[in-house]
Amino acid sequence: MVxxxxxxxxxxxxxxxxxxxxxxxRNVIIILMSVELILNAxxxxxxxxxxxxxxxxxxxxxIFIITDAAAEAAVGLGIxxxxxxxxxxxxxDEMDIxxx
Amino acid sequence: MLDSVVFYxxxxxxxxxxxxxxxxRNVVHSAIFxxxALLSTAGIFLSLHAEFLFIVQIIVYTGGITVxxxxxxxxxxxxxxxxxxxxxxxxxxxxxLSIVLGAQVAAALALSRGSLYSMPVAPATQLEPNTEQVxxxxxxxxxxxxxxxxxxxxxxxxGAVVMSKKRV
Numbered sequence: 001m002v003x004x005x006x007x008x009x010x011x012x013x014x015x016x017x018x019x020x021x022x023x024x025x026r027n028v029i030i031i032l033m034s035v036e037l038i039l040n041a042x043x044x045x046x047x048x049x050x051x052x053x054x055x056x057x058x059x060x061x062x063i064f065i066i067t068d069a070a071a072e073a074a075v076g077l078g079i080x081x082x083x084x085x086x087x088x089x090x091x092x093d094e095m096d097i098x099x100x
Numbered sequence: 101m102l103d104s105v106v107f108y109x110x111x112x113x114x115x116x117x118x119x120x121x122x123x124x125r126n127v128v129h130s131a132i133f134x135x136x137a138l139l140s141t142a143g144i145f146l147s148l149h150a151e152f153l154f155i156v157q158i159i160v161y162t163g164g165i166t167v168x169x170x171x172x173x174x175x176x177x178x179x180x181x182x183x184x185x186x187x188x189x190x191x192x193x194x195x196x197l198s199i200v201l202g203a204q205v206a207a208a209l210a211l212s213r214g215s216l217y218s219m220p221v222a223p224a225t226q227l228e229p230n231t232e233q234v235x236x237x238x239x240x241x242x243x244x245x246x247x248x249x250x251x252x253x254x255x256x257x258x259g260a261v262v263m264s265k266k267r268v
Binding site: 001002003004005006007008009010012013014015016017018019020021023024025026027029030032033034036037040043044047048050051052053054055056057059060062063064066067068069070071072073074075077078079080081082084085088089090091092093 | 103104107108111114115118119121122127130131134137138141144145147148149150152153156157160161164165168169172173175176177180184185186187188190191193194197198201202205209213216217219221222223224226227230233234237238241242245249252253255256257259260261262263264266
């Protein structure tokens with residue numbers, strides 16, 4: 001059995017990669033993909049602790065997180081399509097209509 | 101032994117494809133590597149005896165969400181964005197955030213090292229039969245959150261339809 005700490009390290013690594021993607025990329029689609037990576041890292045944590053204590057509760061929460069990720073992807077990509085139709089860009093730092 | 105070999109292979113695959121998702125210039129390549137990362141996460145779930153979640157991960161994440169991304173990439177014309185600068189100037193913030201996060205995780209693991217590694221791992225038979233236990237828990241203890249999640253999905257569906265309509 002792999003020690004639980006290694007699962008936590010993997011989860012932290014994926015979380016770090018996702019955060020770097022969210023902060024540094026300009027393309028909004030890739031920012032959304034990085035958010036998916038972050039949610040995935042959380043799921044690994046939950047399932048690993050679920051295995052440690054021998055209870056199925058962590059799996060339930062992982063299912064809810066997957067539901068959330070699906071909703072977020074649908075709405076986020078809808079926003080991207082609507083924005084692209086108006087402004088012809090997918091770059092995050094050009095989305096500044098609300099700035100002044 | 102086989103357990104740990106499978107885990108380390110899938111973990112390396114997940115981390116490498118995660119890095120490629122963030123660094124590739126072409127968005128389609130990023131989507132493909134996202135699918136790889138999600139599939140290797142499914143393998144890690146299987147090594148943790150979460151069979152139901154393994155199937156859900158493959159069907160919902162890889163089969164649903166990644167295909168949704170590919171569809172949006174097809175709908176959005178990316179030829180212009182492909183030739184522009186891909187990274188903004190916030191790499192210092194990203195570096196700082198990663199260092200802080202890494203230090204936090206390292207500190208937490210170092211502080212809990214004794215208890216985390218000496219804590220006995222529950223026998224795998226406690227999670228069997230996995231799908232039945234998940235269903236039991238979902239429809240008894242977590243009935244209300246389950247219903248709320250269905251409402252959330254309905255709202256997301258309506259929102260996505262309204263957002264991508266031609267004329268509101």
